Amino acid sequence: NAGVMQNPRHLVRRRGQEARLRCSPMKGHSHVYWYRQLPEEGLKFMVYLQKENIIDESGMPKERFSAEFPKEGPSILRIQQVVRGDSAAYFCASSGTREYGTQYFGPGTRLTVL
Amino acid sequence: AQSVTQLGSHVSVSEGALVLLRCNYSSSVPPYLFWYVQYPNQGLQLLLKYTSAATLVKGINGFEAEFKKSETSFHLTKPSAHMSDAAEYFCAVGSGGGADGLTFGKGTHLIIQP
Numbered sequence: 001n002a003g004v005m006q007n008p009r010h011l012v013r014r015r016g017q018e019a020r021l022r023c024s025p026m027k028g029h030s031h032v033y034w035y036r037q038l039p040e041e042g043l044k045f046m047v048y049l050q051k052e053n054i055i056d057e058s059g060m061p062k063e064r065f066s067a068e069f070p071k072e073g074p075s076i077l078r079i080q081q082v083v084r085g086d087s088a089a090y091f092c093a094s095s096g097t098r099e100y101g102t103q104y105f106g107p108g109t110r111l112t113v114l
Numbered sequence: 115a116q117s118v119t120q121l122g123s124h125v126s127v128s129e130g131a132l133v134l135l136r137c138n139y140s141s142s143v144p145p146y147l148f149w150y151v152q153y154p155n156q157g158l159q160l161l162l163k164y165t166s167a168a169t170l171v172k173g174i175n176g177f178e179a180e181f182k183k184s185e186t187s188f189h190l191t192k193p194s195a196h197m198s199d200a201a202e203y204f205c206a207v208g209s210g211g212g213a214d215g216l217t218f219g220k221g222t223h224l225i226i227q228p
Contacts, residue, residue, distance in 0.1 A: 004157075006157075033215050033216075035215070035218075040220075041220060041221075042118075042204055042218035042219050042220045042221050043158070043204070043206075043216075043218045044218070045214075045215025045216060045217065046215070047215075048214070048215055056214060056215065059215060091157060091158065093158075102148075102160060102163055103148075103216060104160065105150070105157040105158040105159075106157050107156055107157040108156075108157050110155075
C-alpha cells in the first residue's frame with residue numbers, strides 16, 4: 001500500500017524559472033495539504049485542496065504561488081519566477097477524512113534556487 | 115488562532131534514560147494534537163495522535179503522550195531512550211471540526227548520548 005508520493009525529490013532552479021512540485025496522495029485519500037519547511041523551522045501550512053477545489057489557501061503567498069488538485073492526476077504546487085527565498089523543503093500530506101483526519105506526509109521536495 | 119510552543123530546540127539524553135519532550139498549545143476550540151518524527155532528509159512520520167478520547171495516548175516505538183487540558187500541554191515521553199530515537203520531533207495542533215492545516219511547533223532535536 002503505497003504512501004504519499006512526491007516528485008521530484010530534489011529540484012534545482014535558477015532565479016526567475018518556474019518550479020512544479022507533484023504530490024500523489026495515498027490510495028483512497030481525497031484531501032491534500034501542502035506545507036513549507038524553511039531551515040531550522042517547523043512546517044508552515046500553505047494550502048488545503050480536495051479534488052478540483054481549493055478549500056483553504058490562507059497560508060499561500062499572494063503572488064507567484066498556485067496549487068491545483070485535478071480530477072485525474074496528482075496535486076501540483078506551482079511556483080512562478082522563483083527567488084532565492086523560495087528555497088525550502090515542500091511537503092505534501094494526505095488525509096482520508098475531513099474531520100479529525102490524520103495527515104500522512106510524503107518525503108518532500110527539496111527546492112534549491114540558485 | 116492556534117499556536118504550538120516546543121520548549122527546548124535541542125534535548126540531549128543518555129541511552130537508556132527517560133525522554134521528555136515538551137509541547138504546549140493554544141487553541142480557541144477543542145484541539146486535536148499530534149507528535150511527528152522526522153529523520154534527516156525524510157518526511158514526517160506519525161508517532162501518535164490525540165482526539166479527545168483517552169488523555170494518555172500510546173504511539174509507536176514506545177512513545178506516549180499525555181493531554182493535560184489544565185496545563186494546555188501534550189508532552190511526549192519514552193521510558194528508555196535508544197540510539198535510533200535520535201531525530202527531530204514536531205508537535206502539531208489541528209482544530210478538529212474543520213479541515214484546517216495543522217499548526218506545527220518549531221521542533222525539538224533529540225540527541226542520544228551513548
